[in-house]
Amino acid sequence: MVGRTRHMLADLLHAVCPAGRDSDPSLQERFDAALLVTSELVTNACRHAGGPDHVGMLVEDGVLTVTVHDTSEQRPCPRYEDERGEAGGFGLSLVEALADEWGVSGVERGRGKTVYAVMRLS
Numbered sequence: 001m002v003g004r005t006r007h008m009l010a011d012l013l014h015a016v017c018p019a020g021r022d023s024d025p026s027l028q029e030r031f032d033a034a035l036l037v038t039s040e041l042v043t044n045a046c047r048h049a050g051g052p053d054h055v056g057m058l059v060e061d062g063v064l065t066v067t068v069h070d071t072s073e074q075r076p077c078p079r080y081e082d083e084r085g086e087a088g089g090f091g092l093s094l095v096e097a098l099a100d101e102w103g104v105s106g107v108e109r110g111r112g113k114t115v116y117a118v119m120r121l122s
Contacts, residue, residue: 009038012057030121033098034064037117040091041068044076044115053112062122071112075104
């Protein structure tokens with residue numbers, strides 16, 4: 001799932017910047033950050049919510065919005081430093097550091113939730 005998501009994101013970002021990310025080093029950094037944030041959201045859905053039902057990506061006016069929907073009603077929350085371990089616990093801290101905004105919407109019984117991250121690409 002993560003590999004497929006990486007290709008979707010790469011295709012989307014190349015469509016937004018037809019010259020390619022190689023022509024602009026700062027675009028490469030934003031691409032890498034967007035890829036990491038997307039990977040973390042998908043990985044969290046896999047590890048803690050039985051996997052994503054839907055992964056969405058939208059670019060409007062130079063802003064990327066990534067959405068990951070799953071059927072779990074459990075809200076994600078960053079772990080404190082002393083709760084992290086070798087097996088993880090850093091994901092949402094990375095999302096918080098790299099995304100301009102992130103959150104959870106639509107937590108409803110039986111319908112799951114959508115975790116989203118918003119990042120400026122320019």
